[in-house]
Amino acid sequence: MLTIGVDVGGTSVRASVVDPHGEILETNRAPTPATSAELNAAIATTVQALSDRYPVAGVGMAVAGFVSADRRVVRFAPHLAWRHVAVADELADRLGLPVVLEHDANAAAVAEQRFGAAAGARVAVLVAIGTGIGGALVINGEVFRGAYGVAPELGHLRVVPDGRPCSCGKRGCWERYCSGTALAATAAELVRGTGESSVLATAGLTGVEVARAAEAGDPVARRAVADLARWLGEGLALVADVYDPEVVVIAGGVSDSAPLFLDDAREHYAAAVTGAGHRPLARIRVARYGDSAAMVGAAALTREHVVAGARHLT
């Protein structure tokens, strides 16, 4: 059975035909329009170009935003035009296919747990590190959403009381110390605070540039990366104390630089977790799917939804 996974992002809508093994057969994309009606139309057109040529059984949509508990309505998505729009039903009517909606981090976690870095793990946590931290949790194959559909907000665990201010209104959140943004902030502090020479003193300071400078051996950039590794390990120890996962999957743009920090992060994690030295440790792995994870996961959830529905009817 083939299904389509759609990643509805702030700049583009991508749709892929995905097979039952999590392999992408073909991808189609379009720019993300500015209004809700145009967005629905763009998704329908992008999907139809594929469903005309492949026998697909349903469509899964991954959205970076707040999805209602019944997963039919997008309540709010900061980078999209939808505000309380019954996206799943509107597109199901339009396409004549079942449509499943899912938060993008949850969909990505499903892709990794079904086919990727956490394949077969009973308890898997996905930590997507980019400008902030997105988190998702899969327990016994099911996405854990909490009672009201907002769990887990891992990025806003407070790791430093009275620490760096966060856009959420609190201070000292994990993502202020462990993200691409944090890497740039730490490097800026180090450049200001030390007289050491660094290419970062003259270059612009983005997380990517700091990572590149660290790869090239710049000492200040390396210290900024070491700081990120420490906070990644410390934060994962908190996550492990709550969820005791088998596998933690590191995803997001910052995971591209994982060779720079992952071994260090594993050491900090192993030292900081409760019962260190006396318990099995979660395996910490880099995501398999990169930026197609949410599409593959949404397609897999849709396949499972269609199969469960068919079983229900017989």
Ligand SMILES: [Zn+2]
């Ligand atoms: Zn926060």
